[in-house]
Amino acid sequence: MLDVSKAKKELQHILDAREYRAYYDESKSIFETWWEDAKKWIADQLSSLFPSFEPSGSASSFLLIGLIVIMIALLALTVFLMARNMKRNRILRHKNPLQTIKELNWSFQRHLMEAKEQEVIGNYKTATRHLFLALLLYFHEKEWLEARMWKTNWDYYDELGKVNSEWAQQFSKLASIFDEVTYGEREINQNEYIQFHNEAMYWLLETADGFEGQGGRQTC
Structure with missing residues (x-):
């Protein structure tokens, strides 16, 4: 079954x-x-x-x-x-570009001279620092911003933006390179320094003709 x-x-x-x-x-x-x-x-x-x-x-x-x-x-x-x-x-x-009273008290022309001296010996990192500080103090002299030791590049960017937003954007690019070279691990070579130098000097031509006349624009 x-x-x-x-x-x-x-x-x-x-x-x-x-x-x-x-x-x-x-x-x-x-x-x-x-x-x-x-x-x-x-x-x-x-x-x-x-x-x-x-x-x-x-x-x-x-x-x-x-x-x-x-x-x-x-x-x-x-x-x-x-x-x-x-x-x-x-x-x-968070980074303050002006680290000492000495750097703040120097004129932008003095920073340019120091940048030139460091450039000649191939110390492009230090030259970049002094060139950027020259630019910062030049802006201070023009009263586009107020340079202070406690301020960061973001503070300067904000102040410059109130004067001219396009200038602020250009400043931000230079500030980024400055930060990477100064605080980061980026090594700046001769060609990169020349480009940084020329862009920074564009802002300084009005009052830096004497420095430029000595070959300051492309002396590397």
Whole structure:
């Protein structure tokens, strides 16, 4: 005689297996459907741009993978640039460019002379510092900002922005280089110093003609 209890168990086992397989296939088909739709969309876009081009399924897959890789790379680059800018802003907010009373009391012309002397012997890090301080004290003399030992470059940026926002942006670029060279681990070479020097001297031409006449612009 047929074992009814055993047959029921076998039938239930078959049904359970089918339900599990149906669920698995359904989950799999959702991803496959999305993937096929994405490839079809790419194919349609390519066909609209290039009517004579007929992409295959493999070509659509390759392009889709390529787009995903590009998006991930762009996202990583964006995060990197944002992190770097945040780091620069933290430095800009907390470092004081004028460290001693002596530096504050020197005229901007005296700092220019010191920058020149350090430049001649190839000490571009120190030359960069004195050149930036000359620029800062020049702004102070012009009453575009007020130089004080407790102030940071962010304070000076804010003050200069109230006079001219474009000047403030240009100052920020020079201040970032100054901070990286002075407080960071950046080594400035001759060519980089020449560029920094020329950009800083652009601001000082009005009252530094005598210094420039001695070859101060590109003497490296």
